[in-house]
Amino acid sequence: MEKMISLTIDGVQVQVPNGTTVLEAARQAGVHIPTLCFLKGINEIGACRMCVVDSGARALQAACVLPASDGMVVKTNTPAIKEYRKNILELTLSTHEKKCLSCIRSQNCELQKLCLELGVEDGDKYEGVKNSYTIDDVSPSIVRDNNKCVLCRRCVSVCANVQNVGVIGPVNRGFKTAIESPWGLKLAQMSCINCGQCIVNCPVGALYEKDDTREVWDLLADPDKHVVIQPAPAVRAALGEEFGYPMGTSVTGKMVTAMKRLGFDRVFDTDFGADLTIMEEANELVERISNGGKLPMITSCSPGWIKFAETYYPDFLDNLSSCKSPHEMTGAMIKTYYAKKAGIDPSKIAVVSVMPCTAKKFEAKRPELGHDGLADVDVVITTRELARMIKEAGINFCALPDGDFDSMMGESTGAGVIFGATGGVMEAALRTAYETITGEKLQDVEFHQVRGVEGIKEATIQIGGSDVSVAVASGTGNASKLLDSVRAGEKNYAFIEIMACPGGCVNGGGQPIVSSTVKMDCDIRVERAKALYGEDRAKELRKSHDNSEVKVLYDEFLEKPGSHVAHELLHTHYQKRPMYTE
Amino acid sequence: MDQSKEKFAQLQELIDSHRNQPGALMPVLQGAQGIFGCVSEDVQKFIAEGLGVTLSEVYGVATFYAQFSLHPKGEYLISVCLGTACYVKGSQSVLDKLSEVLEIPVGGTTPDGRFTLEATRCLGACGLAPVMMINGEVYGRLTPDAVPGIIAKYKAKD
Numbered sequence: 001m002e003k004m005i006s007l008t009i010d011g012v013q014v015q016v017p018n019g020t021t022v023l024e025a026a027r028q029a030g031v032h033i034p035t036l037c038f039l040k041g042i043n044e045i046g047a048c049r050m051c052v053v054d055s056g057a058r059a060l061q062a063a064c065v066l067p068a069s070d071g072m073v074v075k076t077n078t079p080a081i082k083e084y085r086k087n088i089l090e091l092t093l094s095t096h097e098k099k100c101l102s103c104i105r106s107q108n109c110e111l112q113k114l115c116l117e118l119g120v121e122d123g124d125k126y127e128g129v130k131n132s133y134t135i136d137d138v139s140p141s142i143v144r145d146n147n148k149c150v151l152c153r154r155c156v157s158v159c160a161n162v163q164n165v166g167v168i169g170p171v172n173r174g175f176k177t178a179i180e181s182p183w184g185l186k187l188a189q190m191s192c193i194n195c196g197q198c199i200v201n202c203p204v205g206a207l208y209e210k211d212d213t214r215e216v217w218d219l220l221a222d223p224d225k226h227v228v229i230q231p232a233p234a235v236r237a238a239l240g241e242e243f244g245y246p247m248g249t250s251v252t253g254k255m256v257t258a259m260k261r262l263g264f265d266r267v268f269d270t271d272f273g274a275d276l277t278i279m280e281e282a283n284e285l286v287e288r289i290s291n292g293g294k295l296p297m298i299t300s301c302s303p304g305w306i307k308f309a310e311t312y313y314p315d316f317l318d319n320l321s322s323c324k325s326p327h328e329m330t331g332a333m334i335k336t337y338y339a340k341k342a343g344i345d346p347s348k349i350a351v352v353s354v355m356p357c358t359a360k361k362f363e364a365k366r367p368e369l370g371h372d373g374l375a376d377v378d379v380v381i382t383t384r385e386l387a388r389m390i391k392e393a394g395i396n397f398c399a400l401p402d403g404d405f406d407s408m409m410g411e412s413t414g415a416g417v418i419f420g421a422t423g424g425v426m427e428a429a430l431r432t433a434y435e436t437i438t439g440e441k442l443q444d445v446e447f448h449q450v451r452g453v454e455g456i457k458e459a460t461i462q463i464g465g466s467d468v469s470v471a472v473a474s475g476t477g478n479a480s481k482l483l484d485s486v487r488a489g490e491k492n493y494a495f496i497e498i499m500a501c502p503g504g505c506v507n508g509g510g511q512p513i514v515s516s517t518v519k520m521d522c523d524i525r526v527e528r529a530k531a532l533y534g535e536d537r538a539k540e541l542r543k544s545h546d547n548s549e550v551k552v553l554y555d556e557f558l559e560k561p562g563s564h565v566a567h568e569l570l571h572t573h574y575q576k577r578p579m580y581t582e
Numbered sequence: 583m584d585q586s587k588e589k590f591a592q593l594q595e596l597i598d599s600h601r602n603q604p605g606a607l608m609p610v611l612q613g614a615q616g617i618f619g620c621v622s623e624d625v626q627k628f629i630a631e632g633l634g635v636t637l638s639e640v641y642g643v644a645t646f647y648a649q650f651s652l653h654p655k656g657e658y659l660i661s662v663c664l665g666t667a668c669y670v671k672g673s674q675s676v677l678d679k680l681s682e683v684l685e686i687p688v689g690g691t692t693p694d695g696r697f698t699l700e701a702t703r704c705l706g707a708c709g710l711a712p713v714m715m716i717n718g719e720v721y722g723r724l725t726p727d728a729v730p731g732i733i734a735k736y737k738a739k740d
Contacts, residue, residue, distance in 0.1 A: 160636065169638035171645045182641030183623050580627075580637070 007072040016068055023051055023063040026076060027520060033076050034085060034114055036092075037152035038064045039201055039516050042162055048152055049088055050114065054078055082118065089120050094128030095175070096204075097147035103205040110203035110515055111150060129175040138186040140365050141194035141210055141358040141509075144168075146178050149206035154516075155179065155198035162502060164477035165308070167192045179206075191311045191579045193476065195304035195500045196358030196382075196509015201516075209358050209510060213385050213392075219350045219378070220263045227350045228338075229264040230330050230409075231255060233271050234356040234420030234505035235383045237531035241512040242387035243397040248527035250535055253402020258390050260403055266338075269405045270353065271412030273330030274419040274428070276553070277301065278544035280570050281323045281425075282432040283561035285495055289468075294318045296471075296486065296493040299425050301325045303363035304500025304509075306574065308476045313483050314576040319496075322571040324376070326419065327353040327360065328369050330409060331376030332569045337557045338408060350378045354386045356420065356508035359500065368572055382510025411549040414445075414536030421529035422474035422504035423450035423457060426497040430461055430470075431543045438464040445542045451533075453503050453525045456482050458493075470495045475502035506532065589617050590628060597632035606633055607643055611650060620651040656691045656698035658736050662714040665704030672725075673712035677701055679726035680714075683733050697736070 002017040007025060014029040021044075026033050037048035046062035053063045054075040063076070075081070092111065100106050115123070133146035153170065156179060160166035167190035171180045181190045199207045219227045240251035259267045285297050300306060300321045309316055324332065331351040339346040353360060357380075363369065364377040381389070390397055404410065415431050418424035427447045434442050449459035450470065455478035460469045471493045473482040479498045485491040501508045503525025514524050536542060544550065558566045596613045600606035610629055614621050621629075621644050630637040644650040662668075662677040677699075681688060684697050691698040707713045710722025721732060 156638075160638070166636035166638050169636070169642040171642055173646045182626070182637045 005068060005070040007068050007070070007074065009074045010076055020068050021064055022053055022055065022061075022066040022068050022072075022074055025068045026053075026063060026074070031076055032517075033063050034118065035064060035516060036110060036114060036150065036203060037154060039154045039157065040520050042201070043152070043154045043157040045153065045157075048092075048150075050085055052081060052084055054081060060084060086118050086120055089115055089118060090122070090125045091128070092150055093120070093123045094126035095130060096150065097130075097145075098123055103148070104208045105202075105205035105513070108513055108515070109205065110517075113515070131176065131178070133178065136186050137210060139188040139192065139194065139210065139362075141361045142187055142192070142196060142199060143208050143210055144179075144187060145206050145208075146180070147206075148204050149179055150204055151177060151179065152203060153179070154201045154203065155207060158197045158201045162475055162477050163193070163195060163197055163308075163500070164312075164480045165191065165193055165195075168198070185580065189581050191307075191577070193304045193307040193311070193500060194359035194362045194509075195476070197501060199358065199509050200507075200511060200513050202513075203516065209382050209384065210361060211385060212361065212379050212381050213389050215379050216352055216381060216389065219352070224348060225350050226265050226342075226344050226348055227263075227352060228266040228268060228334050229259050229262075229352045229354065230268045230270045230273070230327055230334075231259075231354040231386070232327060232356055232360075232420065232505060233274060233417050233424075233532060234508060234511070234528070235354050235386070236535075237420060237506055237528045238356065238511045239383050239387060241514075242384070243390075245398075247514075247522065247524060248530045250531040251397075252535070253404075254397060254400040255386075256405055257400040257403035258395055258397055261395055261400075262389060262393055264352070266334075266406045267403075268330060268334065268409035269412050269416075270327045270330055270355075271416035271419070272405075272409045272547070272549060273326035273328075273333075274416035274425075275413055275544035275547040275550050276329050276333070276570070277323055277326045277419075278415055278425075278428050278432050279550060279554070279561045280329075280566060281321050282429050282436060282544075284321055284323065285429065285433055286436055287562065289494060296496045297321055298495075299429075299497045299499075300572075301419065301425055302359070302498065302500045302505075303357065304359035305476060305479060305498045307359065307362070307577065308479065308500060310574055310577040311579065312480070315487070316483060317574045317576065320574055322567075322573065324369060324570055324572050325360075325363065326416075327355065327380075328363070328376045328572075329570050332371060333409060333553065333557075335371065335374055335376065336569060337553060341408065346372070346374055351376065353377050353380045354383065355380050356383050356505045356511045357501075358382060358509040360510070366572075371569060383508075384510060384512060387512070408549060411547055412539075413544055413547050414539040414542035415544040416547070417535045417539065418532050420505040420532050421451070422453065422499050422502075422525075423447075423472045423497065424504065424532070425499075426450045426470055426472050426495070428544055429495070429497075430463075432545050433468075434461075434463050435543065435545065440464075442543070450497075451529075453523065453529075455502065468494050470497075472497045474499040474504050476500050478502075503529070592617050593625070593628060594632065597629065600633070607635060607640065611640070611644060615650055618654075620654045622652065622654070654691070654695070657696045658716055659698050659700065660714060660716050661700045661702040661705070663703070663705045663707075663712065664701045665708070667704070667708035668712040671711040673714075675726050676712055676714065676724045676729060679729040680733070683730055697733075 009026050009029045012029040016025045033051045036050040046065035051063040052060035136144040236252040240249040298319045335346040360380045364380045415428035457472040460467050473479045506528035507525045626640045630640045
């Protein structure tokens with residue numbers, strides 16, 4: 001039992017376990033202390049001084065790093081504190097490029113919000129040193145604009161400590177301090193895995209996705225192009241947030257209607273591709289197990305994870321499933337099977353994927369992911385970009401009726417839907433592998449052992465009398481820990497699922513951005529995953545091999561999982577990558 | 583070439599002696615600066631790999647502290663004190679004169695790689711103000727007029 005201590009915050013008495021910070025204690029007392037650099041569990045460094053409080057000490061203390069002590073009396077809102085915080089904001093603004101009207105984070109900017117809440121009247125009160133930084137937009141996924149950076153170091157912490165990548169950090173000192181890659185290298189020259197966790201944790205507009213909406217608008221306006229769109233599972237679990245729906249609301253039907261109104265010729269579903277992926281991946285797993293192939297087999301859906309493996313764990317490349325990711329599989333099928341059935345020249349088809357992910361933009365540009373000189377997927381936009389397109393088109397999203405995906409690649413099972421949450425691919429694969437191996441019908445399709453947001457999960461599943469041990473990791477930092485233990489021979493698994501982002505795709509770098517204050521109170525990974533597991537439960541079909549459109553696809557075109565044609569179109573290969581490129 | 587190999591071997595030894603030590607980066611960077619005269623990109627990458635830290639971290643520390651130099655320094659390092667006592671006694675004009683004679687800005691290195699000119703904080707020899715140091719040798723009670731002669735002496739060496 002932890003020792004409890006008692007303190008008073010703004011006259012409210014509160015009891016907290018010893019070791020609690022004043023910021024956390026205040027939250028429990030219902031007292032809101034403003035923060036800027038603080039990111040729960042990730043960046044707790046007391047750098048910005050926004051959260052200063054009066055604890056009776058000689059100077060004001062940063063509440064996020066101040067341990068609460070027994071009998072402490074804390075004031076969070078005196079005139080002196082308010083003046084101090086306002087002054088910090090004014091100083092921050094003195095070096096900030098205040099182009100709020102055109103800023104991608106306008107109305108969802110933590111700095112802007114603080115300035116309004118704390119009554120900053122004159123953004124130009126102080127004139128600071130304005131360093132003019134060149135915007136780094138070389139990466140296909142991530143854009144860095146240091147003119148907007150407030151040096152909070154949230155991106156640095158998440159990149160180094162959560163993702164175990166660490167390609168950006170503070171350089172120089174004083175007014176010249178900037179968050180950059182070393183030696184003036186661009187992000188694209190570093191071992192950046194394009195996960196975009198820096199973006200979703202940035203309080204301001206210093207980091208954002210490479211916008212590809214212009215390209216999509218141009219495709220839609222081109223009468224010679226047949227434009228097909230497909231959204232990933234996790235998109236439907238978060239898109240609603242951009243239109244005021246509570247977190248965890250599934251907006252699948254409205255999303256489909258919005259896509260049709262935007263003018264897409266076909267609206268297919270990446271969930272279909274997820275079911276297809278399971279057919280190939282479960283087959284690959286069964287083959288590896290029965291033919292003494294390389295184990296553990298590791299999933300290959302997450303492009304952030306794939307680049308991480310190629311850079312940091314090249315000795316595991318043979319362990320990666322050769323399956324392309326679901327939207328790449330769908331893209332490949334659209335440009336071959338669908339093109340043929342619909343009688344459309346594949347070179348006239350454009351495939352647009354909507355992904356919760358910035359790394360998918362990099363993935364789509366991999367030269368090996370295509371066929372006959374055509375890329376499987378032409379453009380990838382994120383959930384945020386889709387929301388911007390819907391707003392730009394003047395579509396009243398909340399008033400839309402529910403629509404249905406187009407047939408041929410629009411059907412999906414519950415197994416495909418749960419791909420968007422950590423453990424989902426594993427669970428989907430187990431549902432199919434179990435029935436393939438045993439030939440028996442699975443009584444309970446839910447594998448709760450592999451659900452939940454813990455960074456690393458392990459389970460042993462009984463399939464046909466033998467134990468199959470599996471593991472699931474989300475966040476590449478956790479992937480490192482897991483793989484290090486496998487490499488050292490401490491752990492032994494048959495199958496591993498790895499997703500680059502903590503919690504899986506629902507918390508991807510392309511998802512709606514949630515402020516650090518909200519994240520103190522709720523776990524967005526849990527809330528958004530609920531939407532997916534809810535959809536799964538509501539589905540009549542919950543196993544990928546029951547997807548009737550997938551069955552037709554195999555009957556008419558692919559023959560069987562792992563066939564020659566399947567290998568040609570649905571599988572890929574990987575390459576070792578250097579840490580830095582010139 | 584062999585000389586460089588030898589230096590990297592020395593650096594490797596240094597890294598090995600600090601392996602798994604928390605806060606090893608600082609002493610290793612200092613040691614590397616001593617071995618190579620600067621901590622260049624290659625040296626930093628070598629340290630990052632050796633200590634198992636990111637290049638971002640190494641570069642961040644190296645650019646934070648003024649004691650580290652990213653580029654090779656000249657054969658002779660001229661440090662002119664701009665501490666309070668020296669400054670009051672006119673060290674700025676000594677520094678300006680050096681810059682003029684050597685034809686390089688403060689912080690720069692002559693194209694032949696012989697001289698690097700730096701301004702420093704107090705050298706602790708205020709009694710001799712204004713003071714400068716050339717590779718550890720102290721010159722006190724300087725005037726701008728004394729500068730050309732001193733530089734000529736070094737230019738004449740070897």
